[in-house]
Amino acid sequence: MNIEQQYIDLFEEQYDALCHNSTELMNAPRKEAMAHFEKQGIPKKGVERYRYTRLDDVLKVDYGVNMQCLLPKFNPYKEFECDAKGLGTDLHFLVNGVYYDKKPSDAEGVYVGSLKKFAAEHPERLRPYYNRLAAAQKDSMAEFNTAFVQDGLLLFVPRNTKVEDTIQLINILHSNVDMIIFRRILVVIEQGAEAKLLLCDHVTQQQRYFSSQVIEVFVGENAHLDIYDLEETHNLTARVNHVYVEQEGNSNVVINGTTLHNGLTRNDIYVDMIGQGANVELSGMAIADKEQHVDNHTFVRHKVPNCTSHELFKYVLDDVAVGAYSGRVLVERDAQKSYSEQSSKNLCLNSKAHMYTQPQLEIYADDVKCSHGATVGQLDEDALFYMMQRGIPKTEARMLLMFAFVSDVIDQIRIPSLQERLHHLTEQRFRGELDQCAGCALCQK
Amino acid sequence: MLVIKDLHASINGKEILKGINLNVKPGEVHAIMGPNGAGKSTMSNVLVGHPKYVVTKGSVTFNGKNLLDMAPEVRSHEGLFLSFQYPVEIPGVSMVNFMRSAINEQRKYHNLEPLAAGKFLKLMREKRAFVEMDSKLSNRAVNEGFSGGEKKRNEIFQMAMLEPTLAILDETDSGLDIDALRIVADGVNKLKAPDRSAIVITHYQRLLDYIKPDIIHVLYDGRIVKTAGPELALELEEKGYDWIKEELGE
Ligand SMILES: Nc1ncnc2c1ncn2[C@@H]1O[C@H](COP(=O)(O)OP(=O)(O)OP(=O)(O)O)[C@@H](O)[C@H]1O
Ligand SMILES: [Mg+2]
Numbered sequence: 001m002n003i004e005q006q007y008i009d010l011f012e013e014q015y016d017a018l019c020h021n022s023t024e025l026m027n028a029p030r031k032e033a034m035a036h037f038e039k040q041g042i043p044k045k046g047v048e049r050y051r052y053t054r055l056d057d058v059l060k061v062d063y064g065v066n067m068q069c070l071l072p073k074f075n076p077y078k079e080f081e082c083d084a085k086g087l088g089t090d091l092h093f094l095v096n097g098v099y100y101d102k103k104p105s106d107a108e109g110v111y112v113g114s115l116k117k118f119a120a121e122h123p124e125r126l127r128p129y130y131n132r133l134a135a136a137q138k139d140s141m142a143e144f145n146t147a148f149v150q151d152g153l154l155l156f157v158p159r160n161t162k163v164e165d166t167i168q169l170i171n172i173l174h175s176n177v178d179m180i181i182f183r184r185i186l187v188v189i190e191q192g193a194e195a196k197l198l199l200c201d202h203v204t205q206q207q208r209y210f211s212s213q214v215i216e217v218f219v220g221e222n223a224h225l226d227i228y229d230l231e232e233t234h235n236l237t238a239r240v241n242h243v244y245v246e247q248e249g250n251s252n253v254v255i256n257g258t259t260l261h262n263g264l265t266r267n268d269i270y271v272d273m274i275g276q277g278a279n280v281e282l283s284g285m286a287i288a289d290k291e292q293h294v295d296n297h298t299f300v301r302h303k304v305p306n307c308t309s310h311e312l313f314k315y316v317l318d319d320v321a322v323g324a325y326s327g328r329v330l331v332e333r334d335a336q337k338s339y340s341e342q343s344s345k346n347l348c349l350n351s352k353a354h355m356y357t358q359p360q361l362e363i364y365a366d367d368v369k370c371s372h373g374a375t376v377g378q379l380d381e382d383a384l385f386y387m388m389q390r391g392i393p394k395t396e397a398r399m400l401l402m403f404a405f406v407s408d409v410i411d412q413i414r415i416p417s418l419q420e421r422l423h424h425l426t427e428q429r430f431r432g433e434l435d436q437c438a439g440c441a442l443c444q445k
Numbered sequence: 446m447l448v449i450k451d452l453h454a455s456i457n458g459k460e461i462l463k464g465i466n467l468n469v470k471p472g473e474v475h476a477i478m479g480p481n482g483a484g485k486s487t488m489s490n491v492l493v494g495h496p497k498y499v500v501t502k503g504s505v506t507f508n509g510k511n512l513l514d515m516a517p518e519v520r521s522h523e524g525l526f527l528s529f530q531y532p533v534e535i536p537g538v539s540m541v542n543f544m545r546s547a548i549n550e551q552r553k554y555h556n557l558e559p560l561a562a563g564k565f566l567k568l569m570r571e572k573r574a575f576v577e578m579d580s581k582l583s584n585r586a587v588n589e590g591f592s593g594g595e596k597k598r599n600e601i602f603q604m605a606m607l608e609p610t611l612a613i614l615d616e617t618d619s620g621l622d623i624d625a626l627r628i629v630a631d632g633v634n635k636l637k638a639p640d641r642s643a644i645v646i647t648h649y650q651r652l653l654d655y656i657k658p659d660i661i662h663v664l665y666d667g668r669i670v671k672t673a674g675p676e677l678a679l680e681l682e683e684k685g686y687d688w689i690k691e692e693l694g695e
Contacts, residue, residue: 380533380535381496382533383533383534383535383538385495385496385517386529386532386533386535386587387535387543387546387547388494388516388517388518388521389493389517389518389520389521389526389527389529390521390543390547390603390607391518391521391522391547391550391551391554391607392518392543392546392547392550393516393518393550394516394518396546396550400538400542400543400546401535401537401538403537404535404536404537404538404586405537407537408537
């Protein structure tokens with residue numbers, strides 16, 4: 001039986017349980033999404049967007065599912081000593097895709113909490129948003145998520161409200177058996193509002209995990225949103241993450257992702273700029289060794305004039321790791337005075353590591369400024385020797401060079417304490433001290 | 446201090462050094478002159494252990510130890526310093542982090558604690574003043590976007606920080622303006638001590654006017670073909686290298 005069929009059968013058998021443990025708003029699109037998934041299947045060879053990442057192997061695993069939305073005996077608030085000492089964030093947890101209850105912070109109409117719960121109480125408020133961007137793109141892996149997802153996080157910031165504290169969502173996978181989990185994050189930042197969201201992915205046991213995540217982001221006029229995403233899982237984890245962003249006029253969005261430790265990762269970031277003067281900054285850093293695989297795919301659409309987009313992605317690959325970056329920028333006919341830059345810079349420390357990089361520009365307007373560039377290189381031997389002549393041993397010199405290489409991606413982070421923390425974690429990773437996720441290294445001092 | 450015996454070295458299978466003999470005693474300053482392509486930089490690089498070069502014959506001892514057996518960083522810790530003819534740019538690595546690593550690695554080698562942050566910055570300030578280097582330069586990445594002269598000044602700054610016992614200056618004077626030349630020369634002179642030595646590679650007399658060498662060598666086609674007192678430099682400046690070639694019967 002093929003892999004798709006297993007999930008199609010599972011869907012049919014468990015449909016009632018799926019719906020029963022979720023809510024109408026999330027249940028409504030399931031069947032249609034499943035039909036799309038059935039039609040397209042898991043992306044096969046020849047699907048351009050998934051050119052560098054095969055998902056068949058990681059989906060072949062016989063994963064357990066959590067359709068009853070059970071929480072394991074595991075209190076993340078107790079087992080993750082994460083408090084003001086750390087980053088001073090407003091902390092939330094999804095354990096195996098299920099929101100771990102916390103009193104919702106209701107200050108000034110801001111909602112941070114269970115997506116399922118809010119959707120059950122106020123479905124009409126989320127109807128204009130939920131699954132609108134995801135469904136439009138018809139990506140079979142996002143449809144897969146829509147079919148099965150039952151809970152997640154909602155961040156809703158009403159008009160002209162500024163959320164001071166960074167909201168931190170820690171995703172924990174915690175299971176005694178191999179497991180597939182689905183989660184959904186919906187972010188609505190209304191006109192003139194501001195927020196910062198930090199996402200951290202962690203796993204706790206040596207199981208195989210597959211996590212499917214879809215993030216839909218709506219940023220209103222003059223609104224600001226930063227999303228920082230840190231994956232620190234292990235070699236047995238596969239993650240497929242879709243981020244769909246819609247930006248209105250003069251909005252500002254920063255998305256900065258770090259793959260510090262993983263198994264197989266596919267991040268798919270789609271940005272629609274529908275209002276003039278919108279600006280988006282996408283950046284990413286990946287450090288991969290052993291057989292790790294990191295694929296970032298971005299697609300930025302300049303639909304209207306005067307929007308700007310910046311992309312900076314840097315990878316450091318060792319052993320037989322594989323990295324891929326494919327970035328597509330589409331400047332539509334009316335999008336005059338668009339500015340777009342894309343930069344993909346990569347270090348392969350080893351001749352067996354592979355980097356595929358493919359920046360792509362499609363321009364249909366005539367008055368635009370667009371640039372792109374990609375490099376794949378090794379550490380500069382002359383620089384290494386220069387440092388050794390000054391007494392710095394080769395391993396240390398390599399460290400300094402690698403660290404220097406990625407530091408401008410880290411510098412994109414606009415939360416100083418997080419920036420500092422990431423510099424530190426990156427250094428530890430290069431030194432081999434972070435061989436795998438040891439709990440929330442971000443929070444534990 | 447440094448004893449080089451019959452040193453042969455090659456790059457990509459091509460022999461460049463063809464039997465160098467040189468003996469530098471503590472406190473001495475030697476100058477090495479010689480036409481382009483003679484092998485001066487090659488000799489410097491071989492001494493500091495550049496992996497591009499292969500030593501095919503000969504020996505080098507430094508303070509009685511076999512220099513050629515040491516890793517490049519160990520040579521540095523043992524007191525050897527090369528001011529490169531072409532210093533490399535290291536984008537993204539700040540001068541401060543670079544120097545802190547260098548100093549603390551050296552201290553570690555000598556079983557000393559790392560320097561406290563305050564003390565380190567004070568040392569940076571002192572040495573910067575010593576070579577009259579703009580503080581802006583030391584806040585930047587190593588050599589990145591430095592002008593030719595600024596790079597050379599930065600080499601002397603690093604030398605002042607690391608206080609080597611044997612410094613090799615490979616054309617540190619080229620590309621320097623008159624003031625910078627004096628500062629570099631002063632930098633070298635201030636480091637002069639009975640237990641410190643220097644090898645100064647140059648094409649010009651003017652640096653030697655400031656740094657008074659004890660001995661002058663001419664390196665030609667991979668060998669030291671002439672050794673004499675300071676007056677030799679003046680003679681070379683006046684007459685060029687042809688007469689030496691003639692003496693050698695070429
Ligand atoms: N990679 C290489 N392959 C072959 N020959 C090389 C290589 N690198 C250097 N050489 C040769 O080695 C010889 C010595 O070069 P070196 O740089 O030591 O000369 P130098 O005396 O320092 O000259 P200058 O006064 O111009 O600085 C030159 O003929 C040069 O062309
Ligand atoms: Mg030279």
